[in-house]
Amino acid sequence: MLSVLIWVPLVGAILISLLPDKPATSLARPVALTVALGLLVWTTVLGVQFDPGQPGMQFTEYLVWIETIGLNYHLGVDGLSLPLLCLNALLTVIAIWSSDRTILRPRFYYALILLLNVGVSGAFLAQDLLLFFLFYELELIPLYFLIIIWGGPQRGYAATKFLIYTAISGALILASFLGVVWLSGVSSFDYEPLRSQTLPLGAQTILLIGLLLGFGIKIPFFPLHTWLPDAHVEASTPVSVLLAGVLLKVGTYGLLRFGVGLFLDAWVYLAPWLAGWAAVSALYGASCAIAQQDMKKVVAYSSIAHMAFILLGASATTRLSLLATVCQMVSHGLISALLFLLVGVVAKKTGSRDVNYLRGLLNPEKGLPLIGSLMILGVMAGAGIPGMVGFVAEFLIFRGSFPIFPVQTLLCMVGTGLTAVYFLLMINRVFFGRLPVELANLPRVQWGDRLPSVALALLIIALGIQPNWLIRWSEPQIATLVTDYGQGKALRESLPIAAVLNAPNVPVAVPPSVLPVAPIEN
């Protein structure tokens, strides 16, 4: 069942690139859209058949691939990857839908988008370290071409920068993976057996730092982030949607799956530093965003700030905070996708993304009133206004992390407050005020341009009002991520985090389940 998610888009991509020359311009898009919609339906079917009550991997597929190096074709899905798979399928449809109809070299373009989908799905599904790595690397090739061929004027610089960064990231991750297999003496790269490894804390820490840097580039965290604003600015709208919506999530997914999953002891050991890193990254991203003049850059820096919350939640490793990280991934995926789509429409209609040039776009007759209204909604969702999914995710993250890291959590909350500042400054400049004469004859926005944004907006509100729809998939399963193996428990209790928990400022009457899962797993 899961193989469908990998092989169908792959076959689709090959099919599209083999389309005959003449009708290619008209056929490539419908074919790609059909494939993507099919994948969305299939993911939904998976979601319906998925049993949230049963912990562990489901729908697993296992096939020995290259025995000599211990590489297996092992797929599976659990509560951590399922929401992300859905997000990937949805945003691929939206990206294809919102691609320019008259795009150059359509066959290559749509084939690459589907290929990107393959890479991301594969990474979310892989239950083998090496397989994950292969998909992780696979996904960067189409993205590189998508930026360098269909990008803005500085695309060469941005794409090369992206490629170099991500290649280094890949190398670090591979090194860590090799290290853990090599040191723990297991015969394959299979994920589950590796979880019971009992490496000494020092080795774990070194390997974990490799992973942290590797995924930290991908997510990205300060100071490894500078490829992201460049890539976003140069990438076309659908590519930005995919990049912010899904590709960054591969990094956080990897951090949770492999960082927390494999090296829990070292993770808990480093956790205070990680939470501090999250706070710095959140504040830094927010502070940079305030000064940006390009709408896309504002949204890009806001991504940096919001992705840092995931690190905060992950570092606390309470059941609630880990669950919240999944929410935040989905929420950020939806909200940033919406914002990039809308910025794309604005840029398409006005030819500019400069906040100093654009003005008064809310004008009901000659401006972009509906796009402006949706933008305000998206911005408010990003700022964590209740009633939308951003609030749920942020509340759960902060609530989950506060008992463990109060100071870092409060700093991150300041970051949330700053979100309102930079987004509001942007909205006020671009959409409020009087529409200048040179912008007075904007082309009308077609319903085709509005549809994906409206759909995302409705989803953001629906999940914000009824968050159980988002949480029920992951809730019982996420706990298995921090299940203890081996020496973990005793070690963890001797760590600083245990001291924090016993400190007087943490109340005695906290219900036991508020404490991190690790100490109570027995």
Added chain:
Amino acid sequence: MTQFLLQTIWWVPGYALLGAILTLPWSTGIVRRTGPRPAAYFNLFLTVLSFIHGSAAFILIWGQEPQQLVFHWLQAADLDLTLTLEISPVSLGAMEIVTAISLLAQLFALGYMEKDWALARFYSMMGFFEAALLAIALSDSLLLSYGLLEMLTLSTYFLVGFWYAQPLVVTAARDAFLTKRVGDILLFMGLVALSSYGAGLNFSELADWSETYPLSPLTSALLGLALIAGPTGKCAQFPLNLWLDEAMEGPNPASIMRNSIVVSAGAYVLIKLQPVFTLSPISSDALIIIGSVTAIGTSLMAIAQIDIKRAISHTTSAYLGLVFIAVGLGQVDIALMLLFTHAIAKALMFMSVGSIISTVSDQNMGEMGGLWSRMPATTMAFVVGAASLVVILPLGTFWTVQRWVSGLWQVSPWLFAILLFVNATTAFGFTRVFRLVFLGEPQLKTRRAPEVAWQMALPMVTLTVMTLLSPVVPLRWSLWLSTTTPLANGDTLLIRLALPLLVLSGGVGVVLGATTQLRRGGWVRPTQVSFRFVQDLLAYDFYIERLYDLTVVSAVSVLSRVTAWFDRFIVDGFVNLVGLAAVMGGEGLKYSSSGRSQSYVLTILVGIGLLFLLAMGWTMNWSLL
């Protein structure tokens, strides 16, 4: 039937929200054929519906035990978040006031906004606004109330920014949102902390929790301050008071709501949180200090304004300051009563001001005069509203303050001094406004000033009658949480003299206001330097805004610019330098054309491939071992 009406009480905010949602096609301009009117009528109809439902429920719940409606909103890991609605005489009474004022304000808007092309959008936003307010009245959960306060912040942003093409409106909407957001974020921090300390988030649970729960003094002080911050922003208290003044750029019917019931919503949450403030003396002291500073400061600001709306809106902050003091002293029923009398009288004053603005098309009091004979109903409304806010005649505030100073509580001299001062300055300010607007010779703009049309006159006259009757309400429906002793029982000299002294202070204010020299014809400043300095100081709100510009705003702006510079030239610069040195060997990355960069790609891919092979080699060696 009774149970049905009570169990479905959540429909009451639902009606308003439904109106807002269903009229979206009109307000976003998708439906144009019918014009915006159907949307307005539909929203009005739904408000009538919620008024009827609310009133019926209020009559039914009277004398009954409070009930609760519990919604399980979110269950995640160990966290079970419920949203609770309280059905009690107090909450339904609060809702009754909200529906009544909101209904009158929306009817008023039909006249006031008649010629506005965005009437439908206005009504949608009012529906949204009203829904949040109604739900706050019902809410018994801090989480729900927090969410609703944020909804209020958002709808204030929308409503203040309603005429978004005007430059002053743009800054006003931004400042309103950001100022309130500062308070909200701090409240959010308090909420997260409370929830983490194991407190249930329902107000009743919080009350129990705060009696038993030991927290370190520092933590409980910080917690209290964080929880105070939200209402401080919402009620326009110092240091988050300036947004209300600026928000007067928005349409007037929204100002009616904002100055009466929206500020009250913040204070209502504060009243419900009062048990938590008993945890630490610092939080109750903070409440009293914030309240006192605001009450004194803003009542002074009010007397120097030339904009009629701003002159009245500053007194809103002042009265809410008194409410803060009452909550800080633990006198919640006095706070509730102050809110009630203030809300009704202030709504009436803003209706009167709205009538003036819509007739004169101006907000500058220097250009008005002589309106009393031309607009009698408006004049009447202004006089009644002002008189029931000031302690002179036996109207609303008179009775409330009488209970305050003759109640069971010992009134300390400083509080009494503040009351005297606020009363005198407010009386002075209102008299000044009255003279400028209604008395004197008619000016250019007020010469042809007919009384407003029935859509505005009807709600205004109705509210005038309601304001006159409002002192009776506490007698008929004593919702207050404890009984008060009659005036005669006061045993100290201060208390026996208190009320006469207050009346005297009001009288002094009126006399001073009636005799002071007025300056008409625009913004004329006094010639005496000291006088001019004082007037400027007050008229520019003690230069607080400029102070903020110089401190907070510029600090954030400089910080962000420094960070952005650091990001661009240090972090990114370092990366580019490394890239330059290592990868390019002298050629700048920036200058690479797409043709050349493909060779870099190739290099990198080959590199990764080699690494991979190497890895496989390692593993193979190892697995063969």
